[in-house]
Amino acid sequence: MTDISLPQSQPSRPWISAAAVIVASGLYSWALLMAEETWQVLSLLVLAVVATGVAIKTGFVRRVERDWAASETRLNRLAFAVLIALILVLSGSHFALLMISTVLLYFVASLGLNIQFGFTGLVNFAGAAFFGAGAYTAAVLGNVLVIPPLLILLAGGLVAMAISLPLLIPIVRTTGHYAAVVTIAFGVLFRTFLEVNEILGGPQGLMVNSMKLFGWDFYNAPSLGNLEISFYLNYALLAAGLAALVFALFRRLERSWIGLHMDAVRLDETAAACFGISVKRTKILAFLLGNVILGVSGALYGMMISFIAPASFTFSDSLLLVSIVLLGGLGSPWGGAIAAAIVVLLPEKLQLLQEYRFLLFSILVMLVLLFRPEGILPRHLRNFFPNRRTDA
Amino acid sequence: MTGHLLEFRNVVKRFGGVTALDDFSMTLDQSEILGLIGPNGSGKTTSFNVLTGIYGPTEGQVFFEGQEITGADPRAVYEAGIVRTFQRSRLCLSLSIYDNIMIGDTSRLVRGLWSNLISRRRLEEQLDMTRRQARDLVATFSGHLADRMDQPVGALPMIERRRIEICRALISGPRLLLLDEPSAGMTHDETHQLMDDILDVRARGEGLSIIIVEHEMGVIERITDRCIVLSYGRKIAEGTYAEVAADSEVQNAYLGAD
Numbered sequence: 001m002t003d004i005s006l007p008q009s010q011p012s013r014p015w016i017s018a019a020a021v022i023v024a025s026g027l028y029s030w031a032l033l034m035a036e037e038t039w040q041v042l043s044l045l046v047l048a049v050v051a052t053g054v055a056i057k058t059g060f061v062r063r064v065e066r067d068w069a070a071s072e073t074r075l076n077r078l079a080f081a082v083l084i085a086l087i088l089v090l091s092g093s094h095f096a097l098l099m100i101s102t103v104l105l106y107f108v109a110s111l112g113l114n115i116q117f118g119f120t121g122l123v124n125f126a127g128a129a130f131f132g133a134g135a136y137t138a139a140v141l142g143n144v145l146v147i148p149p150l151l152i153l154l155a156g157g158l159v160a161m162a163i164s165l166p167l168l169i170p171i172v173r174t175t176g177h178y179a180a181v182v183t184i185a186f187g188v189l190f191r192t193f194l195e196v197n198e199i200l201g202g203p204q205g206l207m208v209n210s211m212k213l214f215g216w217d218f219y220n221a222p223s224l225g226n227l228e229i230s231f232y233l234n235y236a237l238l239a240a241g242l243a244a245l246v247f248a249l250f251r252r253l254e255r256s257w258i259g260l261h262m263d264a265v266r267l268d269e270t271a272a273a274c275f276g277i278s279v280k281r282t283k284i285l286a287f288l289l290g291n292v293i294l295g296v297s298g299a300l301y302g303m304m305i306s307f308i309a310p311a312s313f314t315f316s317d318s319l320l321l322v323s324i325v326l327l328g329g330l331g332s333p334w335g336g337a338i339a340a341a342i343v344v345l346l347p348e349k350l351q352l353l354q355e356y357r358f359l360l361f362s363i364l365v366m367l368v369l370l371f372r373p374e375g376i377l378p379r380h381l382r383n384f385f386p387n388r389r390t391d392a
Numbered sequence: 393m394t395g396h397l398l399e400f401r402n403v404v405k406r407f408g409g410v411t412a413l414d415d416f417s418m419t420l421d422q423s424e425i426l427g428l429i430g431p432n433g434s435g436k437t438t439s440f441n442v443l444t445g446i447y448g449p450t451e452g453q454v455f456f457e458g459q460e461i462t463g464a465d466p467r468a469v470y471e472a473g474i475v476r477t478f479q480r481s482r483l484c485l486s487l488s489i490y491d492n493i494m495i496g497d498t499s500r501l502v503r504g505l506w507s508n509l510i511s512r513r514r515l516e517e518q519l520d521m522t523r524r525q526a527r528d529l530v531a532t533f534s535g536h537l538a539d540r541m542d543q544p545v546g547a548l549p550m551i552e553r554r555r556i557e558i559c560r561a562l563i564s565g566p567r568l569l570l571l572d573e574p575s576a577g578m579t580h581d582e583t584h585q586l587m588d589d590i591l592d593v594r595a596r597g598e599g600l601s602i603i604i605v606e607h608e609m610g611v612i613e614r615i616t617d618r619c620i621v622l623s624y625g626r627k628i629a630e631g632t633y634a635e636v637a638a639d640s641e642v643q644n645a646y647l648g649a650d
Contacts, residue, residue, distance in 0.1 A: 137394045248508065256515060257494070260487075264495045274444055274464040274476060275537035275560070276498035285505070335467040381488050381544060384519055 011087045011300070015071040019078055021069060030089060031347065045082040048216035052324045062160060072386045080244055097232035099306055100190055104239035105297045107340040108265035110324040111250045111333060112293030117322070118379070119330030120286035121266030122171060123180040126187035127321035130160040130291045132313030134298025135208065136200060139308060142209030149212045153242075153295045153299045160295025163190075171287055172280050175269070187315050205309025211238065211292050218303070221267050233290040236302040242300060246293055252332055253289075260306050263382075284314070329375020338376050343366060396455075397422045397601055398443075398568060403452035404441055405625075407434075412438040413449070414625040420568070427612040427633065430622035431645060436605040437479055438625075440570050444476055456634035457567070471499055473567035477557045477574060485546030489537060489556055492545050493526045496560035515614075522563075529559045531586045533589045550577050555586065561594055571604040575611055583608055587615050609637075621645065 025242045028048065035041045067074055090096040109131055116122040126132075127196045134156030141152045152247050170182040211218040211234065218234040253259045263274040265282045273279055302308050328335030340366070347357040368376065395648075398420040405413040413435045420426050428436045441447045443454060455461065456472050462614075464472075475496065483492050494501070499520075500513050523541075531538035533555040545556055554574060561569055588636035594597035594600045606612050612619060613633045621636050622631040623645040628634045636642050 252509050252512070256512070257503065257518075258497075258505065258508045260491055260494060261498070263491070264484060265486060266488065268482050270446065270466075271478065271482040271484075272495065274446070274470060275496045275564075276467050277469040277495070278467060381486075381542060382491055384490070385523075 014067045015075055017060070018067045018071075018075050020161075021064050022075065022079050022082050024058070026086050029086055029100075029341070033090060033093070033099060033233070035349065036357065037348065038352065066280050069380065069383060072383075076247075080240070083240055085112050085239070087240060089231065091233045092227070092232045094229070094232055097230050097236045098304075099348060100214050100343075101232060101236045101239040102301070103337075103344045104236070104243045105260070105304075105343050106299045106324060106344055107337050108239075108243050108246045108292050108297040109321055109341055110328065110336040112290040112297070113292075113321055113325050114331055114333070114336060115250070115253065115262070115293070116286050116290035117325050119254070119262035119266065120211035120281060120283060121176075122178075123285055123322070124287070124290065125180055125322065126167075126183040126190065127188035128293055128313040128315070128317035129187045130164060130294035131158040131298035131301070131317070131321070132194070132308070132310075133163050134280050134295035135301075135302030135308045135313070136194070136206065137295070138299040138302040139206040139208040142303070149303070152303075155297050155303075156299025157292035157295035160291045160298065162362045164287060166289045167226075168284055172283055179293070184315065188320050191310050191314055194313075196217070201309070203310060204309075205307060208304060208306050208308055211303045235300070239300060239304075242297070246297075246343065247333055254331070255386070256380060260287065262384070296342070319358075320361065327364055327368050327376055329378045331379040332375055332377050335375045335379070351371070396420060397424075398444075399455040400439070401453045401455070403439075403442060403454065404450045405438055405447060407452045411560075411625050413442065414571075416452070416622075416627055418620055418630075420601055420603065423601055424526050424618065425602045425604065426603045426615050427616035428618040428622065429607075429612060429619055430602055430628075431634075433621040434645075435625040436512060436622055437572055439622075440476060440572055440603075440605065443469070443570065444474060453496070458643065470564075474570065474571035475561040475564065475568070477504040477554070477561055477572055479572040479576065481550070481553045482555055483545045483553055483560070485555055486544060486545055488529065488542050490523065490526055490541040492556055492561045494522060494528070496563045496650075497522060498562050504571065526559070526563060527565060529593070530556070531560060532593055551582050554578070558586075558590065558640075565597065566600065568601045568603070571602060571606075573605055573607065575608045577608060580608075580610070583611055587611055591615065609633075615638075 032041070032044050035044055045295050046371065055064075069183055087097065087100060099310035101241070109127065111126060112130075113127050137159040138152050139157040141147050141155055142149070147155070158167075167182065171179050193204045194200055200206060213234075218238075219231055221229050221231040222233055223229065243271070261272065261277045261282050264275075264277055265279050269279050272282075320343060324336055324339045327342065328337070343361065346360065353360055372378075396419040400416055400418045400429045403413055404411065404614060416435070418534065420428075428439065430436055437448070442449045443462050445461075445466040445468065453462045456469075456474065456516065456642055459472070461472060461555060471490070487495075488568070493650055502508060506515050527538050527541060528616055530541065534552060537555070545553060554577075558571070558574065569590075572592075573584060578586065590602070594602070604616065617634060619629075619631065619633050619636045621639070621642045623641075628645060629642045630641040631639075
């Protein structure tokens with residue numbers, strides 16, 4: 001291997017290795033989603049662990065990351081195309097599409113949490129509450145025919161933001177673990193409120209009407225000749241669109257002055273304040289923005305699974321969301337995507353683990369923190385200039 | 393109104409029973425370089441912290457350019473044109489050199505959510521502009537770092553970190569620079585070089601004033617116009633370096649009376 005980084009010896013298509021990884025991930029996801037026997041799933045997992053280990057040891061990961069940074073836009077588009085292709089290929093399978101959509105929506109939720117936790121250092125242990133607030137908003141507003149369902153998604157985000165307003169006082173006044181404890185209390189409060197509230201269905205929960213877009217009800221399966229297509233295709237495509245949109249927003253935030261100020265507040269509040277950064281404003285912005293994203297993803301999730309109950313939005317679910325962020329790497333969106341896939345797919349694919357899933361995740365988080373403390377794909381230095389050569 | 397750039401008027405700062413600053417009054421004029429010296433714990437850093445709004449004073453007033461800034465919050469102090477470095481380097485080690493310097497440039501950068509996330513033309517212009525300015529500033533202090541603006545600060549040795557910290561303080565074009573022991577951990581020659589660089593930057597701009605806290609008396613002697621000596625929070629002497637060095641009370645404070 002020529003690993004000399006002289007300009008003239010660079011391969012003509014430096015992004016090819018990264019592109020290969022994207023396509024391989026697509027194929028792997030397909031194989032994993034199609035695998036039915038436990039031994040198939042297990043061998044795929046072993047394959048993934050071995051391949052990742054080899055890629056890290058041989059420096060392949062670093063090379064891919066470098067190539068990725070050099071031609072980001074192109075590779076992001078390819079990743080999206082591969083995702084859409086995967087969804088279309090699996091369009092006959094209810095289960096596979098439900099899994100893909102769930103992974104995507106958890107990924108979106110983890111991006112919201114990452115703005116709070118990864119960028120600004122605010123630990124939010126009530127993620128599931130804000131996610132749930134979005135889902136309940138969809139349930140309540142879905143019965144009102146005059147509201148266009150796309151607006152319901154937005155409303156889910158706004159309601160999640162609204163219920164987080166009272167939390168701003170402790171968030172701004174306390175630092176570190178104290179703020180985290182406040183969010184734990186809030187999450188418990190939220191669930192108890194849902195359970196005793198008769199209008200919101202109490203412990204039994206509520207039905208959620210399906211998404212409708214331009215007159216098309218997502219409950220209908222799209223028909224194409226005599227191909228059998230699952231109605232989850234609608235949700236998978238919309239979730240992919242939402243994920244792409246929020247991902248782009250997340251990247252823009254990271255590469256803006258506000259993103260820089262969030263880092264500064266996380267790393268040293270006093271120094272940040274001495275250079276004119278409003279610590280309060282930055283924290284408030286991160287907290288609200290993150291909760292809006294959690295609420296929007298929750299609203300779509302509610303519409304998709306069509307039935308919600310307080311038991312779906314517990315403290316354990318909040319921990320699940322936090323563990324996605326930790327596993328993926330603080331502030332690392334691609335890491336979050338991989339971690340969301342692991343956290344959602346593993347217990348579903350390995351039914352024997354279902355009961356032990358929280359045990360499994362705790363072990364997984366501990367292992368990652370032990371051997372790769374910055375997460376599966378650690379966050380990179382901020383690249384303010386992704387598409388420019390700025391050596392001048 | 394006072395004619396001075398900065399004035400401390402009878403400032404007292406107590407922490408519980410400890411009086412860190414005791415009836416401290418001083419003035420600083422435009423373009424002046426003032427040395428603040430004294431034994432450890434004599435109130436030098438406390439006076440910086442009171443001035444930059446990290447602590448409010450217990451009593452007394454602080455004026456900057458004729459405006460009272462007593463107890464103003466750190467942001468307002470920064471907006472007024474006062475910047476500082478810290479005794480123990482306080483950079484964001486996981487961020488790049490460029491990122492760290494841009495943290496010091498808040499006053500000039502767009503802050504709105506809209507212009508940061510949606511309509512980013514101004515932001516792009518600012519990126520291009522500040523990229524050049526930050527690079528030029530770094531080149532003054534450390535030529536070889538100017539080509540490594542994307543490196544994380546944590547990978548740099550201490551002396552380079554101090555230089556980056558000074559660049560962060562200077563990027564916004566401040567009126568008053570507070571240097572808290574800039575030479576800590578540096579060799580004699582390195583300190584010498586650093587001071588020359590600071591004076592170089594100062595000479596280019598319009599009358600930057602500097603207050604420097606320093607234990608290295610060679611530095612104080614060479615660059616300051618005037619010195620103030622603190623001991624147990626009180627001002628015990630004021631004048632040129634030669635004057636205060638000859639003062640018997642100052643000698644007692646440093647060497648101990650017998």
